[in-house]
Amino acid sequence: MDHVIKVQNLSKRFKIKQKGKGVSGSIKSFFAPEYKLVTAVNNISFSVKQGEIVGFIGPNGAGKSTAIKMMTGILYPDQGSISVLGYDPQQQRQELAYHIGTVFGQKPQLWYHLPPIDSFNLFAAIYDLPKSEYEKRLNLLVRLFEVEDILQQPVRKLSLGQRMRCEMMASLLHKPKIIFLDEPTIGMDILVRKKIRELIKELNEKEKTTIILTSHDLEDVEQVCERIVIINNGKIIYDGPTVKLREQYLHWKRIKIIFAKKTNELKLGLRYCTVLNKGNDEFEINVDTRHERVQKVIERIMSLQAVEDITIIDPPIEEIIQELFQKRHYGTRKI
């Protein structure tokens, strides 16, 4: 299969103006501005095959959005080369625009006061779509995204989830070969997230669209992508199949418990659980899901004490990054 994206030794630094405190600081920074150089992307290389779904993940400010913006041609790299569908994104941004779609979770492209259908019609004109082809495409997408009822409502009156579905549709009208989704699920509730994830997968299966997705939510990426690229401090620290990442690093669940009664110590007698006393009757338990079922751990806890509150979460991305660096594992000692 062909590589549709090739990135080599890409780097980008930002100059950030530093300002001292108060009026004197402002005056000083006006006459002799001091800059701090921040390296957003630091010498990264990777390539993407046609039809892949690749998830870029990392904490806020890790450089994933900067990387996407350089791949689409709106940011200029300091070093390195990028080729997207054979185009140089910076030199041929407008030509490339016909073949890619972009969705930014926080940057709407639909006209705020008008119904989505008006924006869709506009994009059809902008992308030079022939009328019959556009109508066919629109009908297909309307069914897929289930937006019949909201096509005529002004965008400002739509809910976040409805709006995001329309935003995605707008980026798909011209049948892009690659679609870049930058934080598409930001601020959405679980059900809407699930729907968006399903749509992304369906699109990839039906149209063989290459998908580049960024998120700071591990679950999004884990559910959708076959391949994960983890970026931290501008560097790629993991690039490989999701399955492998899951086996090696994502085999932890975290259980948070608050007991109804004062409890100083919690003895579970389970080998693959680590218990941490957080004080104030609150405990955190790390469960190694390769060896222990979460259900069993919870049953054990319930049998020991009256529980006031219990939550099961994935360990945050920052911890996985830390683990990737240190190859550190949560202890398997018996408590």
Added chain:
Amino acid sequence: MELAKYSALARISIGNNLVYVKDFFMSSLFIGIILFIFIQLWTVVYGTEAEVIEGFTLGMMIWYLVLTESIVTSPGRLIEDIGAEVQSGTIAQHLLKPYHYLLFKYVTTMGSTVLRFVMTFIIGALLAFFFVGGIKVTLWSVPIIILSLFLALTLHYAFMAAIGVMAFWLEDAESLYLLYQKTIFVFGGMFMPLDIFPAWLESVSKALPFSYVAYYPAHLAVRFDVNEAISVVGMQIVWISVLSVIAWALYRFCVKRITINGG
């Protein structure tokens, strides 16, 4: 195909802007108040003795002001809008579409600009009629005056676009805009016809491109002259071309230095 794209953009922008018609009306009304003050001021200046000042009767002076005010204020908050797009990062969405940002901005801004111009002009014209009456305009000159006014708005846009794209680089181009605005007020002839200036300043101001935004088109409207009309329209086209090239070059320079904020 290109033309179809931009006309579709112009149409949708008018639709989107109709929501703001009330806001437009309020700002036009405010400009009406300023015009009212100027009418009072000039009435006092002309007093009872002066019939004509530098070739302008009181009526011509007031109609001149109605036109210059309408032109200069009609692009609204174009530069603030570009600055806001840069600061919020929504500029990314426009840079990722197959159209040129400056042309996109031109066609989407001109819709509301023309709308605002017409509203301010109507309010100003009503005031002028009420206080000083109408002025004589030959019918066949009207299309040429309208053409010159349209070119003035386009030149005004080209200036503002050149300043606006600096926001890509500076994040905030409003201080530059204020400088330009004051230049138009004085050297563009918005506050008073350039003929009133001392001779040397008059000739300098008339040679500068700012005069083609306000002074010349308004002057044409109140004192039409065929030869002047031809040279004004010609010079407007020349200056629009020059400023478009400058704006385009600045865009090329600044777009490489853009930092897309957020997300």
